Amino acid sequence: MLSPSASTFAAAEPALGPPRFELLTLGDELLLGLTANSHLTFIGTELGRRGVQLAHHATLSDGADDIAGQLRASWARGTVVILTGGLGPTCDDRTREAVAATLGEALVHDPAIERAIAERFARFGRPMTPNNRQQAMKFLRGEVLPNPHGTAPGLWLARDGRVLVLLPGPPNELRPMFADHVVPRLVRLGLLAEGEAYVQLRTAGIGESALETKLAPLFVPHGNALCVAYCAHEGFVDVRLSSPDGRLAFAQLEALAAMCAGLLGEDFLCHGRDSLAKICADLLRTRDKRLAVAEAATGGLLASAFSDLCGAHKFFAGGVVCCSNDAKVALLEVPECLLLQHGAVSEECAVAMATAAAERLGADYALAVTGSASPTGSVSPQSGSGDKADGGEENPLGAIYLALHTPHGAWAKKVCWPGARSTVKMRAVNAALDWLRRELLRT
């Protein structure tokens, strides 16, 4: 059933043309870089897969003037305006009031919201301080979006053929609220489709420019009916195919993506956005094999990539994180004489780690990563302390050895990337996974 305000919307809709979505993320902490702005990623993805690309995104200060200025502009040109943040209990949470003042909406106290907040505090055994009450205000003509994961509910206002959505800042509150209460309302109003709107393929082992050069001939016949976009990540590149004016049907885009995949061979990872870990997990699962990992340079990230996946125990036997030589000996029984002769940052040590991890954990395959993820040129706050990351060995900065243990042998290789520690760690994780993937494809 449409609410009265949604009917107002439906009545005004035909005059508006294609809906325009704008996202305004609020918070001085975003502009000061104190919190990563994950809302754009999340909301952009959820809208994008349903055929809407955000037309504009702005990050604003908590100040009421900034909110008023940008909201006025976005409200004038947008169909759906989504604001995030500034709904909490503290003095810098002014979104509700600023929006009400700008749009001339009345705010009223809602006893049901206050009750839900009080119950939440009681459930967690914490006292409810009086400043929490400001979260119980709602727009007189609007709807309340319940928040089972926090105190501040979301607010929904449909007026003048437009929709305004206010969402709380914490991602664990915003995300389920968006999925459970905002998307269904937008679909119901015909502002969002439910089907997928573009085709994406993921590649590895080929750079962005070489990839474009290789694929371009496939795209020529479609001229400007086809929109192609490339996006490089740490160790893989995505290609996105869409037809903005709809001249190419979805099935044609899919057929084109299948041709790309054929042309790319082993450099093709998947259609969609599966992680390398997910792809390896699927390959292991279908072969009924299990993987173990032993990490120094990546320090737990490789294991974490697998344990993020459901049912991990079926294909992931476990891992050890052994940054010091002592740990390599204690957990993996890497021979001390090997560490003395070759050092921990060596092909020999990498192979010993992989093989030991496989044996100890009863796994068919094992990946090992040893070395230093802290080259010169790093801008991480930890750089420059003079410590070595990997047991104090001397080794060219940034050199990492990967090893792959399989039922038919074990190999090591050296890799080396510039960049910050976190970048190098991510690249090492993805390079190891891609090696495993190619090996599994051949068996």
Added chain:
Amino acid sequence: MLSPSASTFAAAEPALGPPRFELLTLGDELLLGLTANSHLTFIGTELGRRGVQLAHHATLSDGADDIAGQLRASWARGTVVILTGGLGPTCDDRTREAVAATLGEALVHDPAIERAIAERFARFGRPMTPNNRQQAMKFLRGEVLPNPHGTAPGLWLARDGRVLVLLPGPPNELRPMFADHVVPRLVRLGLLAEGEAYVQLRTAGIGESALETKLAPLFVPHGNALCVAYCAHEGFVDVRLSSPDGRLAFAQLEALAAMCAGLLGEDFLCHGRDSLAKICADLLRTRDKRLAVAEAATGGLLASAFSDLCGAHKFFAGGVVCCSNDAKVALLEVPECLLLQHGAVSEECAVAMATAAAERLGADYALAVTGSASPTGSVSPQSGSGDKADGGEENPLGAIYLALHTPHGAWAKKVCWPGARSTVKMRAVNAALDWLRRELLRT
């Protein structure tokens, strides 16, 4: 030495008042949520600590019209306008051309840039495709910011008392370029200070609203000379003190922060932005103690938090990731009868894991995390597959057991949070670290 264009800037500067910084991040992949927008976090932080809060941030489509419209607005009101992305070799990289057309600047081919790009391809043994040449264009009247980590250099243009900076999109290229070439130029022009501009303290174990209620009396005497902002993260809350109009000196802000710290007692983590892992590492280091970890639910994230720190081998003995019962037995010799009687998601198993990790790795302290990080309400793409994350045990969704092993005993406790898997994992990591921190403070 100031370049000719920088002199132009200096001549026009006095008329401008306080400098206004705007950041425009370009890319359909950002609006579609395909890539996290880390540039706002990085550039916001770097500017914020030097006394500048970004006045505005917008994320734009790759389309030339969008770039022109927003750039015209930002250029009209801003002193420094920073654009990121769209400088690469592919057909959707149109920033250079769009900016030149909008501002009426001429683009010229720079043989030195092309040489550097060609050398980079040669060094990596990859063929240089012709589309790379568009990256060798620069503004006739501008400067080139070298890019040792990628192909596209940055571009710097100072004109009409304003600065325009174009930076490449990949974070590992943008970050060192910003630190090494943009910040020094802005400091030289007097647009950025070098000193810190606000005081931040970090807290744990107290919610945002209770924190404000507790600290508010300290702030009352300063009225609106003091600006206080709160920012909740997954397991800790930051408080930021600043004096926007400079009525409070930096030393007064520091004194106020010290009073907050005193009032908060053990709930005070640190001044600044150290991670809980860094704080624990420092406490371990000064006590000459080492930590081991054993993880199921957090699957490597706890180990990764430590191995991110330099010199980790001095205080971090290593870790094991054991999502399955088999791995708990193989790596930690957790007794099978214990697993049968109590299950893997139990206080008993958590304590056994922590103690075994400490013994096996010769550590003084150990943290263990066992349980499921996948409650209902999760919106992670992996949810709903019907698999259990932790060895297939039946257990209330989202229940996690933490254990802490110390030289004088071992304890376990149950924790439980709603939210997506990644949120719950992060909260579990931080809860475990905060427990260790409080224990170390008492010894």
